[in-house]
Amino acid sequence: MVLDPTPSRRTVLKVLGATGVLGSMETASAQPQQDPDELRLFSEQPVDNAMEVVAQDTHAYVATGNGMGIVDWRDPNRPELVADITASEPSDIGGDDEGGVGGILDVKVEDDLAVMAHNGGTGITTVDVSDPTDPEELAFHDAHHVHNAFLKDGYAYLTISESDENTFSEARTDIVDVSDPMDPKKIGEYRLADDFPEFAAGGVSPNHDVYVQDGLLYQAYWDAGVVVADVSDPTDPELVAQFGDAPEADTPQPDPFPVERYYAGEGNAHYVQPSPNGDLTFVGDEKFPSLLEEDPDTGKYGGIRIFDTSDWDDVEQVGFISPPDVNVGLRTSHNFDVTQNRLHTSWYNGGVRVYDITDETDPEELYFYDSEGYSFWTAVQERGFTLGGIYGARSDTHAGGIAFLHTDRGRNRSPSFEGSAPPERPELDPEFDE
Structure with missing residues (x-):
């Protein structure tokens, strides 16, 4: 990638959108076990x-830049691409063509509905996936600068990062009622400037990604850290907490906009996800120092900060997962998935890795998959498998797809759980004396 040494702020945003980019107190660094097991590649x-x-369940949904692919993996040894659609022009499905289709970097699914987010375009497309082999585009909802989305209980949550000169004054989450996917309607929003005007004016606080759980909206606002809002009434979100902001996140940025602040500054809260019970919140910091240095192995890549959020009035960082110590390409934190005792994560050229987070202050690397020449955009856990999203644009030897991975390598081992809570304790024999 060639960077303009004096880019305009709008140019920076376009570059960041195209690459999927849009400090940290290291308390307890994750030290890999001496010999973490390699994940078994099923297919x-x-x-x-x-x-x-x-x-x-048995289907995976893939953003493809111009649309969405759907993979049937009922048999993880023999997955099959059963659908591959190209997003229609917005005007063809009830939208406005002013912003064009944009790049489809993100898709989400809930039950029979999927949405495709038009990064750099003008909104989202709703898609009927009741028959995964024959997805049907339903409608287009006009918005602006939607980088990521989330679907929960009939609502779509859209990251909006409109800007004004050198600030993200319009950074927010739009809440869209998609209960009638033929007629999506915006019903509410959470705007960063309403509660944190100094961060919105600071210039490095786009709304990059969101996650919704138990009526709470978790928003990753880059240098402004994480902002959590109560969306139990989606028409009227209310602030719950803010944490993890970078030093000087409220400082206005000069013109021309300092691109290095985006790529490798302190902060860079890129992705956020709570644990299933909400007591912990994991924040991935995406940093690309090698894009600014002649030596690709210099600089500090982003890891994953772990916060204790059991008490919203007393949030504190309690752990940290360091980037993998491998000298290949980009190796910063990207997207991940959290269960009660495991974290499955992607590190671009650093592979896919699984960590034991039972002790959040001292996470341990258990398993990895790191095929030479591959870059990974995401890692998600489903049906006991880790699905690694192979990022074709950054992979030297692969055009993109999914790697189906599992910890089972044919050896006896103690069982582990991957659910929302530890396994129930077996009932004891009443005659047994503890």
Whole structure:
């Protein structure tokens, strides 16, 4: 990638959108076990230009830049690409063509509905996936600068990062009622400037990604850290907490906009996800120092910060997962998936890795998959498998797709759980004396 030494802020945003980019107190660094096991590769399914991958039961949904692919993996040894659609022009499905289609970097699915987010375009497309072999585009919802989206309980949450000169004054989450996917309607929003005007004016606080759980909206606002809002009434979100902001996140930025602040500054809260019970929140910091240095192995890549969020009035960082110590290409944190005791994550050229987070202050690397020449955009857990989204644009030897991975390598081992809570304790014999 060639960077303009004096880019305009609008140019920076376009570059960041195209690459999927849009400090940290290291308390307890994750030290890999001496010999973490390699994940077993069951199979691969090519999907050209794959980016975000999400899974629901026996199907995986893949953002492909210009649309969405759907993979049937009922048999993980023999997955099959059963659908591959190209997003229609917005005006063809009820939208406005002013912003064009944009790049489809993100897809989400809930039950029979999927949405494709038009990064750099003008909104989202709703898609009927009740028959995964024959997805049907339903409608287009006009918005602006949608980088990522989330679907929960009939609502779509859209990251909006409109800007004004050198600020992200319009950074927010739009909440869209998609209960009638033929007629999506915006019903509410959470705007960063309403509660944190100094961050919105600071210039390095786009809304990059969101996650919704138990009526709470978790928003990754880059240098402004994580902002959590109560969306139990989606028409009227209310602030719950803010944490993890970078030093000087409220400082206005000079013109021309300092691109290095985006790529390798302190902060860079890129992705956020809570643990299933909400007591912990994981924040991935995406940093690309090698894009600014002649030596690709210099600089500090982004890891994953772990916060104790059991008490919203007393949030504190309690752990940290360091980037993998491998000298190949980009190796910063990207997207991940959290269960009660495991974290499955992607590190671009650093592979896919699984960590034991039972002790959040001292996470341990358990398993990895790191095939030479591959770059990974995401890692998600489904049906006991780890699905690694192979990012074709950054892979030297692959055009993109999904790697289906598992910890089972034919050896006896103690069982582990991957659910929302630890396994129930077996009932004891009443005559047994503890």
